[in-house]
Amino acid sequence: MSDNIEVEEESLFEAPPMAEQERMIEAVLFASAEPVTLKEMEARMPHGCDAAEAMVYVRRRYEGRGVQVMKIGDAYALRTAADLGYLMQKETVEVRKLSRAAIETLAIIAYHQPVTRAEIEEIRGVSVSRGTVDQLLELEWIRFGRRKMTPGRPVTFVVTEGFLDHFGLENARDLPGLKELRSAGLLENRPPMGMMPQVGEGEDEPESTEGQSELFED
Template identity: 35%
Template sequence: MRKTKTRSEVLIDRELQDLPPELRWREWMLRVEAVIFASIEPVDRETLARVVGRDCSIDLLVEDLREDLVGRPYDIVSVAGGWQHRTRASYGPIIRASFAPTRSISANLSEHEAAVLMAIAYFQPVTRAELMKVFGKEISRDTIADLRSAGFLASGPRSPSPGAPYTYVTTKQFLSAFGFETLRDLPDIEALEDAGLLSRKADSAVDTDEDQSQGEEEGAPEEDHDWDDDTFRTTS
């Protein structure tokens, strides 16, 4: 019976010392492109370092790959802490006109869901009661649940408000889907306010009774928490 090798047992020649420098660099470029192309999510530096020489510059490899893609309808972009193949924006209308199924999931959001998601991105960590004050109307639990199911939201720390309700924060999946490397890449909030797309009319305070009633209902298991300061720092 043939024994299946584990991932740690699969060895490749990363250094390629038997190749001349030019061919070695080209092979590294192709390896990096192959990994990025095949991945369903942004590929980080550590992952790419597994397939190239230990002294190889990942940034220079990606830079050369991007030069190769000039004039092509797609590019390699830096997003959510890694690199990913993305179609150039100018070809968006062409792709939509074709009705071809795509890997993008951001397009499946309703206008209301997208607005709620962006509000959370700007004001996080934020409770559902605080979102209600931003929009001036109830934000349903179904809307929050749908955004969580899509992988765009996670539970944040409990609010210091009475009742200690859970807050919501965005995820790396949110950054990836919308093409942001970090939350610092979000559009300027004042421009969105001027355009009437986002409002900060609410005070940060939340009614005590409302918070207390939601504290237990909106909670999610602590294990769902998976964020870091760079990714989930509030930018407003």
């Protein structure tokens, strides 16, 4: 009799079947507005679950579907397949365009992170206005990084997971190359200085990006 009781108690700690764990992963991804890490998923799941293994099966099952499981940094989210994005265009209520200064500043941060304001200005060849940085911070596409171990210990800037999520990137290494950026109209075929182009002298002035690549439209 006691043996039966012990077996029943042990069974309470057995992890659910993998198929059930996959369903749990799907439910969490579907209900979450923001990308979710494996650690966060496992914290919600019953004892003994393996979120990492279940995620492998879930991602495999969604390959080639209209909705896919995207890895964004260390987190995961359900997103519309990239080639079907055009179907969502009618759902866009407001399109916010960045100035050319903001686009170039964002690109420099993405390709050179962590990067200081002084380094951004050196690459662009012009000073970076506070409004340009504030706009990118407000969009939550960049954030403050660690202070640089140089005189004055200047703060650095890095792109956020929100930036990666918006452009369907797993990490910054997936960013397009200079050739792709120029063909998209982002660099306007100007000769690069370092990895990014140099622009004319003077303070940043807000400029319309009409005709620029849709890559940096929200």
